[in-house]
Amino acid sequence: MSTTAINDKRPSSLQGERLPKWFPWALGAGSVAVSVGLCLATGIDSRIQWGLIAAILFVLGTFVIAGRVEGRRQAKDRIATSLVWVAFLLAVVPLASLIWATVERGTKVLDGYFLSHSMGVVADTEPGGGIYAAIIGTLEQVGIATLIAVPIGVLTAIYLVEYGRGNLARAVTFFVDVMTGIPSIVAGLFILSLLLMFDLGFSGFAGALALTILMMPVVVRSTEEMLKLVPNELREASFALGVPKWRTILKVVLPTAIGGITTGIMLAVARIAGETAPVLLLVFGNPFINNNPFEGAQSSLPLYIYQQFKNSAGEGAAYDRAWAAALTLIAFVMILNLAARGIARWKAPKTGR
Amino acid sequence: MAKRIDVSGLNAYYGSFRAIEDISMTVEPRSVTAFIGPSGCGKSTFLRTLNRMHEVTPGGRVEGKVMLDDENLYGAGVDPVSVRREVGMVFQRPNPFPTMSVYDNVAAGLRLNGSYKKAALDDIVEKSLKGANLWNEVKDRLNKPGSGLSGGQQQRLCIARAIAVEPNVLLMDEPCSALDPISTLAIEDLIGELKERFTIVIVTHNMQQAARVSDRTAFFNLAAVGQPGKLIEIDDTERIFSNPSVQATEDYISGRFG
Structure with missing residues (x-):
């Protein structure tokens, strides 16, 4: 039994089956699509949950598909890589959204007048004034x-x-x-x-x-x-x-x-x-x-x-x-x-x- | 220019550990003296006591006398900084200043010790680079960073930097151990030329090198790890390599050591 298992995992040539280069991207897009579909169907409307479900689908999908096609060692490599990517995205999303929110709300009154004038007696509810x-x-x-x-x-x-x-x-x-x-x-x-x-x-x-x-x-x-x-x-x-x-x-x-x-x-x-x-x-x-x-x-x-x-x-x-x-x-x-x-x-x- | 070094009863310590014990020897002017011996026997430590670099190491301490002609380097009131202007040093790994150009590296010793006129400095830089057999290779890129040169060129740059301040003695601590055979040959040839003007002391692990470049050779050894290193004998290089007077020297040179 054990001999067959070893033989299964060891291809005779040095070239094993490889997934194509676009695989991670396709899987990423696919898991986002599935996650959105799933959430719309079940009525989950939190964007954070959408993202987390997509991330879990991505990691699991990578492991299962790569394990089937490329073997266990490659699958472990892929899962480590995808975990790193997911962690990276989790770290970047708050930063990007913070900058986005600040730019979106901040550009409303930011102009030369705002930079070169002070509040003086402008009341809080009045427009005008500056920094x-x-x-x-x-x-x-x-x-x-x-x-x-x-x-x-x-x-x-x-x-x-x-x-x-x-x-x-x-x-x-x-x-x-x-x-x-x-x-x-x-x-x-x-x-x-x-x-x-x-x-x-x-x-x-x-x-x-x-x-x-x-x-x-x-x-x-x-x-x-x-x-x-x-x-x-x-x-x-x-x-x-x-x-x-x-x-x-x-x-x-x-x-x-x-x-x-x-x-x-x-x-x-x-x-x-x-x-x-x-x-x-x-x-x-x-x-x-x-x-x-x-x-x-x-x-x-x-x-x-x-x-x-x-x-x-x-x-x-x-x-x-x-x-x-x-x-x-x-x-x-x-x-x-x-x-x-x-x-x-x-x-x-x-x-x- | 070149001066005689006369060492008597020298002990060097790292904290409470005695690294070398009771060394006495004479280094002749205008000659090359090589120090050989196993690792850890105190060759480099002894070399560094000759220009008071030993005490730069935390806990470093020296007892005894080192006479440079008729001045004791360890006498009362002697400034280590002025000692080091008399006794220059080249290190094991090439260490040009990374922020400075080739020109500035050679001029560093003079510039950092006071202001010099540009024309005089140009002359000294050219003379030193020629003295280090490097001028032809770098004369078109004097203003490029010194760290862009090859390892062998960097080591010759360091030699040029050391001789630019016109010391009396030049100490070399395994100057070729990080270099390939061709660069080593270039530096050995250079040592042969430099001994016309300087007293040279060189530490080396390469016995062929000691035999090739030196006039006199000193063999250092230590009784056991943790024991201080001692000078076993110093003699003309030919004698040391053909007919040494101590059995330990012969064993070390012929590879029967340990």
Whole structure:
């Protein structure tokens, strides 16, 4: 009995039966069609259920058909591949639908006027107004936070990788880890308690300080990883030329890692650009343009989105403005990400001839 | 230019582990001295004590005296950075700076140590690349990245980079072990030329190479794994390879070792 089983599974030639290249696509289309038909027939109207049924049909169908035609090993290979594809689609669908929803709702009022004007005395229910003050606020707060956090973060990372030994380095690493886990609202509360202690008012700068707390550990971590990637041989080569350590770090280590460091900084900026909680506590929000980050309440994009949405009751002018501001924020973060990729590619050590 | 190295009573440690024990030897100027011996016997560690690179390794520590002519490299107040300007080094794996062009790699030692005039720098780069037998191959692509060269060319680029700062001594830590036979030959020829100007110390696992390039050969050995490495003997290369005075040397060279 066992001999026949083995003989069945082993074709005599090296060429076994193969399914055609279009098979996965055809099966995918087929399972979607069957799933839609099935659901319409049985009255299931949730799109999510349609998709899940199609995914299950696809995976099962792959296994059964491939197992029949190609043998068990090929069937396992196909089922692994189709599981990867299904997982990929499950991950992409929310992202794509989020972007779709934001673009669809955000483009209604997004135009030059919206970007270049502020709310002023426009009421929530009235159309008009814009996000100029919020853009100014976000740029200033994120800019100040970056100016403070990047030098401190990069220098800390240099200390940890190049100089740090023993207890101090371990303590710094530990506190950086702890800082990474600080909830943003707590950072906001901490700065707020300082404001109250010294009797200061709301300002963009206070918000920037809270953002700095959130940004610094991210910068330290990513810079540290990038510096660790620089081969030790390069440092030794530089030392062997009689170059002092600080110059080696400045002229050899940092240029080699600069692409990755820049990417890390850009991603950290993108992360804090969307922070709402500390800004809500410290910057307060302001419908009028306030170009001075050091005095008086300002606005910022995430805060603007929150406030407009809160006052909109789910429809009307304020609702549209919230979505348009959300689209602007996504575009801002995406541009930063693209810029980071561009810089990383441009600065990466060249290997071409 | 070339200086004599006089080592006496040298011990090197990694933390509490003693890697080499009580080494004394003299390296003659304008000659090639080869270090041979089994892996882990401390050849490379000893080489790295000669330009104070050993202490770059965390926990690295050295006791003893290394005289460069009449200056002790481990004397009080000696700056390791200035030692390394006198004693250059070429590593096992070619390691050109990846962010720099061929030209910048050769000029790196000078540029990073102070500003030089462009014309003077051009001269030194050309002279060093010619000295490393690389000029004809790269003169048309001086501004291309150094990491785009072949392995053998990269190693000669590293040699050019090391000799551009005009050191007195050139240390080479298995410079050919990552290279093919043709590139190895090119580097061995180069070593023959460079010894007119520099004192050269080379660590090698290839005994034919030691026999081909060196004037004197030192044999290192260790009693057992975990024991410190020791210098067994140092003598003229011909003597070591024909009639060594210690039995262990003969065993190692003739392949009867272990």
